[in-house]
Amino acid sequence: MESQILDCAIIGGGPAGLTAGLYTTRGGLSNVVMFEKGMPGGQITQSSEIENYPGVTGEITGMDLMIPWPEQCQKFGLKHEMVEVTRISHKENGNFIIHRGDGKTQEAYSVIVCTGSTPRRAGFNGEDKFFGRGVSTCATCDGFFYKGKEVAVLGGGDTALEEALYLAKICTKVYLIHRRDTFRASPNTVERVKSTQNIELVLNSCPDEVYGDAMGVTGVRVIDNDGKSREINVPGIFTFVGNNVNNQVLMQEDGTSLCSLNSAGEVIVDLSMRTSVPGLFAAGDIRIEAPKQVVCAAGDGAVAALKAISYVDEKLSHK
Amino acid sequence: MESQILDCAIIGGGPAGLTAGLYTTRGGLSNVVMFEKGMPGGQITQSSEIENYPGVTGEITGMDLMIPWPEQCQKFGLKHEMVEVTRISHKENGNFIIHRGDGKTQEAYSVIVCTGSTPRRAGFNGEDKFFGRGVSTCATCDGFFYKGKEVAVLGGGDTALEEALYLAKICTKVYLIHRRDTFRASPNTVERVKSTQNIELVLNSCPDEVYGDAMGVTGVRVIDNDGKSREINVPGIFTFVGNNVNNQVLMQEDGTSLCSLNSAGEVIVDLSMRTSVPGLFAAGDIRIEAPKQVVCAAGDGAVAALKAISYVDEKLSHK
Numbered sequence: 121m122e123s124q125i126l127d128c129a130i131i132g133g134g135p136a137g138l139t140a141g142l143y144t145t146r147g148g149l150s151n152v153v154m155f156e157k158g159m160p161g162g163q164i165t166q167s168s169e170i171e172n173y174p175g176v177t178g179e180i181t182g183m184d185l186m187i188p189w190p191e192q193c194q195k196f197g198l199k200h201e202m203v204e205v206t207r208i209s210h211k212e213n214g215n216f217i218i219h220r221g222d223g224k225t226q227e228a229y230s231v232i233v234c235t236g237s238t239p240r241r242a243g244f245n246g247e248d249k250f251f252g253r254g255v256s257t258c259a260t261c262d263g264f265f266y267k268g269k270e271v272a273v274l275g276g277g278d279t280a281l282e283e284a285l286y287l288a289k290i291c292t293k294v295y296l297i298h299r300r301d302t303f304r305a306s307p308n309t310v311e312r313v314k315s316t317q318n319i320e321l322v323l324n325s326c327p328d329e330v331y332g333d334a335m336g337v338t339g340v341r342v343i344d345n346d347g348k349s350r351e352i353n354v355p356g357i358f359t360f361v362g363n364n365v366n367n368q369v370l371m372q373e374d375g376t377s378l379c380s381l382n383s384a385g386e387v388i389v390d391l392s393m394r395t396s397v398p399g400l401f402a403a404g405d406i407r408i409e410a411p412k413q414v415v416c417a418a419g420d421g422a423v424a425a426l427k428a429i430s431y432v433d434e435k436l437s438h439k
Numbered sequence: 440m441e442s443q444i445l446d447c448a449i450i451g452g453g454p455a456g457l458t459a460g461l462y463t464t465r466g467g468l469s470n471v472v473m474f475e476k477g478m479p480g481g482q483i484t485q486s487s488e489i490e491n492y493p494g495v496t497g498e499i500t501g502m503d504l505m506i507p508w509p510e511q512c513q514k515f516g517l518k519h520e521m522v523e524v525t526r527i528s529h530k531e532n533g534n535f536i537i538h539r540g541d542g543k544t545q546e547a548y549s550v551i552v553c554t555g556s557t558p559r560r561a562g563f564n565g566e567d568k569f570f571g572r573g574v575s576t577c578a579t580c581d582g583f584f585y586k587g588k589e590v591a592v593l594g595g596g597d598t599a600l601e602e603a604l605y606l607a608k609i610c611t612k613v614y615l616i617h618r619r620d621t622f623r624a625s626p627n628t629v630e631r632v633k634s635t636q637n638i639e640l641v642l643n644s645c646p647d648e649v650y651g652d653a654m655g656v657t658g659v660r661v662i663d664n665d666g667k668s669r670e671i672n673v674p675g676i677f678t679f680v681g682n683n684v685n686n687q688v689l690m691q692e693d694g695t696s697l698c699s700l701n702s703a704g705e706v707i708v709d710l711s712m713r714t715s716v717p718g719l720f721a722a723g724d725i726r727i728e729a730p731k732q733v734v735c736a737a738g739d740g741a742v743a744a745l746k747a748i749s750y751v752d753e754k755l756s757h758k
Contacts, residue, residue, distance in 0.1 A: 139734065147583075147609070175494070175505075175507055177510070186494075188495075191496070192494070193493065260745060263467075264515070286748065286749075290466070312756045316756075409711055418493045418494075418734045418738065433605075
């Protein structure tokens with residue numbers, strides 16, 4: 121155990137974690153570490169184009185968007201440890217222990233968890249090759265790039281159907297590919313999908329391969345339950361086959377979670393990003409009702425940081 | 440009444456309203472109007488320097504920060520009406536009526552209220568002259584610019600004392616000026632202020648004048664209840680003498696509010712910026728627990744817009 125107790129430990133280095141680092145250090149916490157085993161920037165760095173981060177204009181990639189962040193956010197003294205965090209545990213005195221992948225531990229008065237979530241891959245051929253160049257997991261982010269074009273959506277749950285409805289207002293046609301002939305989504309959403317004229321249901325079918333050229337996707341080949349294949353010529357396919365919430369760091373040795381989660385494994389927070397445990401905050405895509413947008417994750421990080429500052433200040437005043 | 444019903448009416452053109460405009464139109468709503476009687480940009484355009492909006496670096500003014508926003512946010516078809524909105528009312532069919540200052544009305548399926556809040560002026564000499572050049576109403580925003588320096592804080596409520604505690608971690612000394620010898624803040628906060636070594640209480644005193652030079656504030660002259668004057672030589676004074684929540688547009692002719700407010704007049708929202716009225720959303724500084732930061736207001740605007748899109752889509756599917 122390193123001897124000095126951290127004012128705040130930030131777990132994850134995407135938009136939420138970086139902004140939390142900016143606001144905690146600029147707000148006067150002197151000993152703040154952001155734990156991110158890779159390069160900071162987060163999931164958005166895989167996006168080939170982003171045009172909806174307010175104030176940053178022009179045709180830029182997600183990577184370009186995030187380039188200035190680490191320097192700006194570390195300018196006020198945020199430290200970055202390139203190490204994995206395996207677990208966060210709680211001491212009887214209310215402090216937290218950060219368990220690192222290298223076997224070391226560090227103690228912290230407060231923690232902001234910003235480990236995000238990861239959309240599951242569907243597993244068809246070409247999915248990884250064309251990810252970010254026609255294969256997307258976010259209609260809000262990328263739908264507009266297909267304005268006036270046809271797209272495919274893969275999935276049968278609430279998210280898939282809601283994203284299909286979102287895309288149907290932007291695109292001329294949406295092919296909704298689903299491996300069964302019934303949907304897991306809420307009946308109301310299913311009804312709206314069925315009554316939307318420019319959504320074509322492609323049921324009992326799975327994508328076999330996404331194909332394309334140097335410019336990106338040009339189509340998807342699906343195979344139905346009878347083995348018949350069909351080519352759908354679209355420049356974009358949106359896959360919604362589930363989401364892995366990166367909440368492993370909250371899991372305790374007895375299998376319980378450090379703080380309250382919903383049934384999807386997302387951290388339950390209030391408007392100030394407080395979790396059920398005092399001193400533990402969550403920000404960005406790991407929390408309930410996350411809109412999964414850079415500007416929203418950054419806003420979460422800012423407010424979590426301001427609340428962490430107050431928490432640490434009050435805690436230390438009672439020592 | 441103009442004939443076409445708006446998909447969404449956005450009231451206010453600061454960071455929340457502009458981002459709501461970006462996300463509603465980019466998400467496929469075709470008939471969206473942002474009502475802002477002045478130039479878009481909001482309160483932040485009065486700030487002389489901003490360094491905590493993630494991704495935008497360098498020494499820039501609040502005005503510079505906001506320059507690219509209107510074009511970016513209007514690129515997808517957002518319309519801007521330079522007219523005041525006096526009131527929003529609710530029709531029996533669930534639609535809203537936007538009452539304009541010019542006597543016209545417009546109907547909308549959904550409304551996002553982003554009219555913000557306005558810190559009250561304390562009323563001392565030099566306050567307006569030096570606003571943004573040493574006189575501030577936001578410690579989170581401007582405190583860091585006084586790192587290692589002494590500052591004054593004016594006020595005796597919870598906000599004033601919490602901001603004094605925030606500044607005490609950044610600045611070498613904080614003079615807390617208050618016109619009484621007791622505080623309205625919570626006892627716990629008062630106790631923390633009294634036990635903070637670098638906060639000096641300047642009680643039973645009011646600021647008479649803030650003075651300075653071309654570079655900004657150099658000091659504040661206070662007068663105590665006995666008429667004795669004292670000069671406190673500081674480069675910054677933070678005033679927290681109350682906040683006007685700009686909720687007038689929600690007030691109905693019978694004196695009630697269109698949606699639920701807290702005792703401070705702030706709009707009660709959930710994590711998705713829904714108010715107590717379906718189809719009515721609030722974003723930015725007008726809502727409860729607003730951190731009053733540009734990135735947070737923008738995040739609010741984005742999520743409110745995404746929820747407004749779903750709301751309008753569902754509403755129209757039932758017609």
